[in-house]
Amino acid sequence: MDIKAYIVLALILFTIGVTGVLIRRNAIIIFMCIELMLNAVNLLLVAFSKMHAMSAVAKASPTFASDAQIFVFFIMVVAAAEVTVGLSIIMLLYRNTRSVDVNFLNRLKY
């Protein structure tokens, strides 16, 4: 498949993520949008990795082809850890305020 399709898909996913973060007020949805952005990047990494695996450079070095794919795993692990912390914060937030609206939490200003 053509690499362009992957790039367009990743771009759409990333844009949806950014837009979601910008316009939504629900903390959980913002969180999901952040994940969306991360996964858009992951998708791109895998796509480029696959594309370059056929190049001459990759043939000379056997491990080169899988570098980006392994990197994606790292990103997913880090994202999972981040989600743990983030969700716990949102949990505590909800317990204290009975709300997950981020605009409600504007006390840290000035």
Added chain:
Amino acid sequence: MDKNLLIACVPLLPLLGFLITGLGRNMLPKNLSAVIACGTILASFIISIMLFSTVRSGGPLNVEYFTFIQLQQFDLSFEFKVDQLTSLFLLVITGIGFLIHVYSSSYMHEENSADFSKYFSYLNLFVFSMLLLVMGGNFVVMFIGWEGVGLCSYLLIGYWYKNQDYTAAAKKAFVMNRIGDLGFLLAIFWFIAKVGSVNYDTVFSAESLKALSSTDITGITLLLFVGATGKSAQLPLFTWLPDAMAGPTPVSALIHAATMVTAGIYMIARANVLFSMAPFTMSVILIIGMATMLLAASIALKQNDIKKVLAYSTVSQLGYMFIALGVGAYTAAVFHVITHAFFKALLFLGSGSVIHAMGGEQDMRNMGGLKRYMAVTHITMLIGCLAIAGMPPFAGFFSKDEILANAFGASPVFWGLGVLGAMMTAFYMFRLYAMTFHGSFRGTAHQQSHLHESPAAITIPLMVLAVLSVLGGFIGIPEVFAHGAHWLNNYLQPVFAPSAPYLTKHTISHATEYVLMAVSVGLALVAILYAWSKYKNWSKESEKANTGIAAVLENKWYVDELYQQVIIKPINSISKVFHQVIELKGIDGIVNGIGSLVHYGSRQLRWLQSGQVGAYVLLMVLGILAFFIIQLFL
């Protein structure tokens, strides 16, 4: 005793006295601090006599104590040189210093114990500095003493520091002295740059004089002379001396008449070779001395404050000394320093005795007829007046005559102006004498009931100084009276011999000299008689408001006002501009501006910190977009 130690003791004893009376001022009783202060000076005086006899028989003494400053190409040692010139100054400083210390112990007795001790500690510190000045073996040691005496002068003028006018006078003296000191300091630097040494023997040796070009010599001597004008109260830096009379009268006698103000003459006499090689500087000295002498003498004619008359008279007599230096008659200058120290100390102490009896009154218009109450003061003051007026055979006659004869040798015009000055001197001194001691008493009845002769501690120094004022002139009997009888000339011969080749020797015939003497004494006598007839029965009713030239004289030629307009006002307005524009607007503006800029900026920027997460993210996204745009399109 070891010679080095003996010489060191001369200044160290007064220093010790200063430390004891100064540090123990809250504990020592008055009598004890007076005894300590007088005792140390007396001991110094005795050692000075011993040194004098050593120098007289064995020539100059040079001692080096330690290396003071060590640099790569320049070593400065702390050294003393006691030669004929120094030994004479030592005798004058410690001798008269001792008499004035004794006098002070009675004069200052009304002060409280701490102030009394403080006074004596300052006085001892002054004697120490003055001794350092004349004993120093190089210009730097002299400069240390030079600054020290300036400091003590400042401290003692402002001794009654609670009076604003007195502290202002002290500041004036200090600042004016500093202007002169700058010249002296620059001259020292010049020496170091050109000769690489400041030691007298090295600097005045034939090789180093050869190394100096005539521009160097003229420059150095002019700068040294600037220093001398400050310390010795010559035009244009003389106005501090009359104001210095704010200090206690014994201080005026010691510092502002007998010793400190002669430091400039000592310095020039010390550097006589250099000055003799700079004819331009010599003429500058002559002109300045002449102008100062006439100006100060004319001001003294119309002053009513007894101490102010004496102060201007001091400035005028210092002018005579500079005239002598200007015509190359160094011995005559030193001679006049010595005799002047005798009779001017006497006059000041006598005026102090009068002021003491009058309960602090200094205005001669409120005195009169004091001879009935104060016999000793009256007689001694009369001797002092006769001496300063140049009447034979008193001390002033010999020294003034020698100066006038030398001035005649240079030009009869100088002689004529000198005699004019001498006439004015005779006039104002006998005006002072007649107004103070003759006529009827013009003070209040309260003052009259308190009139009394001063105690022995005051009258004995007066009598000693009176004897010296009578006999002091005989150390310099002129050649016309007896061949080779000029003891001082013979004694100082080794000091001034090196400059002889550079000076043109004027010889005037004995007949001329007799005529000159007779004319100057005769004219002074006329001035005395005129003053006597005019002021013998002076009364307040006969006083007329001064007009014309008399008003100008009474107002001291408006010199202070002139300085006020020409120097102080412009400096004040420049300072005002600097303060208003550069200080407040410029420097403060920058500092405060940075502060308020940060403050204002942060006030504006903090609106960004809205607490809205969405807004932060939007900004972040916009920022990233901006980066992309810059990366891709710019």
